[in-house]
Amino acid sequence: MLSTIEAKLLIVDDLPENLLALDALIRGERRQVFQASSGEEALGLLLQHEFALAILDVQMPDMNGFELAELMRGTEKTKHIPIVFVSAAGREMNYAFTGYESGAVDFLQKPLDIQAVQSKVTVFVELFRQRQAINEQVIALERSRKEQEILLSELRAAQDDLQKAVRMRDDFMSIVSHELRTPLNGLVLETQLRKLRLSKGDMAAFTADKLKAMTERDERQINSLVRLIEDMLDVSRIRTGKLSIRPTRFDLSALVSRVLENYSAQIAAAGCEVSLSAAEPVTGLWDEFRIEQVVVNLLTNALRYGAKKPVDLRVLATPEGACIEVQDHGIGISVPDLSRIFQQFERVSSNEVTQGLGLGLFITEQIVASHQGTIEVESRPGQGSLFRVYLPLESRSVDNG
Known part of the structure; x- marks a missing residue:
């Protein structure tokens, strides 16, 4: 794995022949050598690439190696790059001490010892590759940790x-x-x-x-x-997507009137007075059996939670189609319950009433949706509820049965 990681090396010297010689000396497999003939050119390369090692000539015009090193150490992107100084000056100049103070990891004297240079560059390249491999492992581990957290959450x-x-x-x-x-x-x-x-x-x-x-x-x-x-x-x-809808043309007002007649015994048993206000006729293309289910479910709900108070049914013609309204004046529905009454097995609970499977409103909403209609509810605790169903006059025939 380490051998597959490419290492970039930067050599900086104002003399082209020195650059060529050093390039030939340190070039190797999976190594890419970049040359710069000035500190300014070197800075441009440093900002573009991630280097495993920078070999800087000390004695350069305009910006010497020490000045370039100080700039590198002051920049977040380049401050961790190992620096090796190269100088032809004698040891009495004490350049090595100055170089280490500038952040160098090594100091080479010219003429260069070929074997020493190659050996040291190899060490820094291997260290760089090890760091990169560790970083990749850390990134992979972090990615794995996040994936595990997501999986655990799921x-x-x-x-x-x-x-x-x-x-x-x-x-x-x-x-x-x-x-x-x-x-x-x-x-x-x-x-x-x-x-x-x-x-x-x-x-x-x-x-x-x-x-x-x-x-x-x-x-x-x-x-x-x-x-x-x-x-x-x-x-x-x-x-299972098999709720069949078989539209036929019929009068919605007549259907609601018939439901009230058929449920007269239940209405009497509930002790509620039920009134009907219906525009006649309100004719559309719907599934008569399914729309009757909607009316029965809403009426039964109103009787169940109506607290023996009047229940009003209205059938209206609207510009978009037809509207059925069922309004009771009973216990009402709290705000938290409003958000869940159309879910399966949900029932409005009170000290007085908790009946039914909790499926009526869920089925009602699904039937209305299958007719491309909508259902709305307005309610306040203690003030009753108003359910309003909108149906387009023409509904697309659906039969998945």
Whole structure:
């Protein structure tokens, strides 16, 4: 690895013949020698390249070797470059001492000892290559550390997501078992009561009016079960991209009116007065079954959290299409809850109400989005909520089923 690292060497001398001679002396494999005939030219090269060693002639006009060394030591980019001085002056000039004071690592006297020069240059080149190799290893280690930190962060995030998914699954199963048990218990109790009465021969309990009431109760319980199952199936369809949209042309006002009629028993049981204001007709190309789901989900939500106060439904024609508004005057939604009510399995919690699978608004938003529409909510705690659905009059047909 070390042998593959290129080392750049700088030689500075005002005499061309000295430069040529020294160049020939120190040139070698994976070495690149740069020549400068003055201190100024040397500075230009020093700012452009990273050198393993600088060999400076002491006695140069304009800027001598010592002055160049001082400038190198005062510059961040060049202050760590090893400097070797070369001089033809006699030892009595004490240049060596001055050179070491200027930051030199060695001092060579002319005429140069070929073997000594080559040996010393080789040492500095190898030291440079070792430093470069260490630097590359440090950079690689730092890069590896950062990659490991990112990976660890991703693993922690994945672990958090997994734990959240497990909690959501457990919560969902708990909610499902509770929500399914409610209508099932009603059906079981009704069945046991009827068997008991039959066993006692109490046929007075099965008059036409009473049978009709029994049938209506059974129908409500069965519809609750069917709706819970359909919600779970719709979530599965949404996840796999198989929620089918089959548009047909129909009147939105008529659909909302029909929903209110069909849900009259639930409205009465909730103790809410529901009013409808609808422009007629508001006709568009939508999936009638899916839009009915939207209206039912929003209405059910309003009844559930409406605190037995009036609920207002409005169907409006807009320049862009149609708008459905469902407004209750119940418990409202807090700001933190507003940011998550359209997520799966999220339910508004209060001391009075916590019902449902927490899928209704999630499914509603997905259905609206599949019609290229939007859904908005305005709410304040204690002042109720207003859900507003915008639908374009023409929606693109989507069938992934």
